[in-house]
Amino acid sequence: MPNPWNVDDLEVVGYANVLKSDMLPSVVPPVFRLKSSAERALLPPYSFNAGFLCNATEAPQSELEALRDSNDITLFDHAFPARGGFELWIDRAFHWHYQPRDEAGGELSRIAAEAIENATEALRQGNLEEAERLTSVATSANDKRLEPLAIKAAIRRIQGDTAGERLMAELAATALEETFNLLVEHYYGAAARKQPTETAPAPVPRRPMQDVARLRAAA
Amino acid sequence: MGRNQWKANLDELCRSLEDYAKTNPPEVPGQPSAMAAHLSDSLYLANSASDANFSAICASGYLFSAARLAPFGRSLAPTCPGVVLGTTGSVFFYVSPFRYPHTGCGLLFAHTLELHYENEGVATPFDSGALVKKFTRRNPAESPQEFLSRHELPIPEHRRYLCQCMDALFHKPEDYVDGSDPRRPGPIGLDGGDQRRWTHEVRVPDRVAVRGSHLQAVFAPRNRVAADPAVEDLFKWCATEGVDHMSFDTPRGDDFEALRQKCRDYIRRKLY
Numbered sequence: 001m002p003n004p005w006n007v008d009d010l011e012v013v014g015y016a017n018v019l020k021s022d023m024l025p026s027v028v029p030p031v032f033r034l035k036s037s038a039e040r041a042l043l044p045p046y047s048f049n050a051g052f053l054c055n056a057t058e059a060p061q062s063e064l065e066a067l068r069d070s071n072d073i074t075l076f077d078h079a080f081p082a083r084g085g086f087e088l089w090i091d092r093a094f095h096w097h098y099q100p101r102d103e104a105g106g107e108l109s110r111i112a113a114e115a116i117e118n119a120t121e122a123l124r125q126g127n128l129e130e131a132e133r134l135t136s137v138a139t140s141a142n143d144k145r146l147e148p149l150a151i152k153a154a155i156r157r158i159q160g161d162t163a164g165e166r167l168m169a170e171l172a173a174t175a176l177e178e179t180f181n182l183l184v185e186h187y188y189g190a191a192a193r194k195q196p197t198e199t200a201p202a203p204v205p206r207r208p209m210q211d212v213a214r215l216r217a218a219a
Numbered sequence: 220m221g222r223n224q225w226k227a228n229l230d231e232l233c234r235s236l237e238d239y240a241k242t243n244p245p246e247v248p249g250q251p252s253a254m255a256a257h258l259s260d261s262l263y264l265a266n267s268a269s270d271a272n273f274s275a276i277c278a279s280g281y282l283f284s285a286a287r288l289a290p291f292g293r294s295l296a297p298t299c300p301g302v303v304l305g306t307t308g309s310v311f312f313y314v315s316p317f318r319y320p321h322t323g324c325g326l327l328f329a330h331t332l333e334l335h336y337e338n339e340g341v342a343t344p345f346d347s348g349a350l351v352k353k354f355t356r357r358n359p360a361e362s363p364q365e366f367l368s369r370h371e372l373p374i375p376e377h378r379r380y381l382c383q384c385m386d387a388l389f390h391k392p393e394d395y396v397d398g399s400d401p402r403r404p405g406p407i408g409l410d411g412g413d414q415r416r417w418t419h420e421v422r423v424p425d426r427v428a429v430r431g432s433h434l435q436a437v438f439a440p441r442n443r444v445a446a447d448p449a450v451e452d453l454f455k456w457c458a459t460e461g462v463d464h465m466s467f468d469t470p471r472g473d474d475f476e477a478l479r480q481k482c483r484d485y486i487r488r489k490l491y
Binding site: 016017018019020022023026027029043045057060062065069070071072073135136137143144148149152163164166168170171175 | 272466473
């Protein structure tokens with residue numbers, strides 16, 4: 001197994017994806033290199049543990065350039081220091097942001113909320129193209145929100161595109177299932193911490209999205 | 220080189236695996252296990268891409284070779300493995316879950332695709348591109364090109380060697396799918412790299428149509444399906460044609476890990 005790397009010893013040189021403008025804003029996995037040896041890059045998949053980068057794939061600079069040329073990764077013009085607990089995300093103008101995870105999450109949630117509000121208004125005014133563009137922004141910023149999918153489903157219904165409407169419903173169902181599973185984990189974890197020797201109580205039916213906003217805010 | 224040479228390579232490789240198993244007990248039973256036979260016959264062909272590349276694939280309806288894409292701005296450096304090995308005219312698949320990192324979306328094709336390209340397609344029992352920069356050959360005097368041509372196998376017959384490997388080298392056949400390293404390295408003589416050292420690769424020439432009868436399943440993050448019209452269109456086509464289409468969450472932008480996990484779960488559900 002490769003050695004873990006102290007994040008403080010690394011720089012961010014790019015990210016392991018290539019995005020189009022309609023995929024932004026988006027959180028992306030950084031590509032790192034060693035501060036002490038710019039020739040040695042570290043690529044995902046990897047994980048973080050207590051300020052260390054674990055199980056990354058090491059590659060020479062020449063391989064990074066080949067991956068960039070084949071449209072597999074994006075490299076920045078300048079490297080910047082890596083930080084533990086930080087998130088890299090790309091805004092709609094293709095500018096990068098590197099922030100503490102909760103700050104980045106808050107910023108992306110704010111962008112999603114604003115885009116949903118504007119999409120709702122555009123839809124009300126009959127501007128379907130703008131409403132659709134804004135739902136893409138919202139869903140790229142926060143793929144757990146159901147409103148962008150619902151707005152897009154409404155647009156597809158207006159367009160008479162039943163397959164499109166059904167697909168949005170399908171996407172919403174997967175989002176809801178994932179959110180539900182997170183909630184179960186959350187409540188199970190809380191119960192297990194409090195009563196480690198007792199069996200967790202059977203789940204009680206609740207309104208599907210109840211507490212989702214509070215959970216997201218606390219995450 | 221053509222199918223006759225590839226068939227001879229396959230016979231030679233199968234023989235060397237049998238010899239290897241005899242000298243590295245426990246010996247392999249004469250008959251393949253039911254699971255090895257089933258998985259090696261039915262494993263899907265996987266091709267994954269970055270989000271932008273996947274969007275282009277959905278829009279064009281084709282997986283194109285690097286050579287096909289070169290006139291449209293995709294550069295082919297003289298040192299890139301495809302140029303060194305002369306494989307830029309091919310479309311690449313792994314006979315496994317998605318294993319090419321830095322990708323977030325992917326396509327699985329049924330094993331029947333190999334029958335369609337029986338005469339011109341070819342397989343290797345490793346990732347050919349990684350021969351150039353990732354793997355170490357035990358005989359460094361042999362060039363990567365020579366090594367590659369010695370290990371080119373006919374499709375779909377290469378699955379016979381895959382079946383033997385699953386029983387002879389792995390703790391259990393499912394380990395090949397899960398990506399767990401084999402307990403014995405086998406006779407090929409490659410070191411270094413990752414799972415791609417022992418993952419079968421299939422190459423077919425020029426281009427492969429996406430919207431066809433061989434398409435088994437499509438995988439993309441939910442936000443890409445919802446935000447990209449080309450991806451949405453492919454998912455709608457899949458729903459209409461009864462092709463499996465899987466969308467998923469990508470926690471913290473780690474698309475490849477989510478893609479890999481989703482694909483492994485799908486294969487377990489379908490083939491185990």
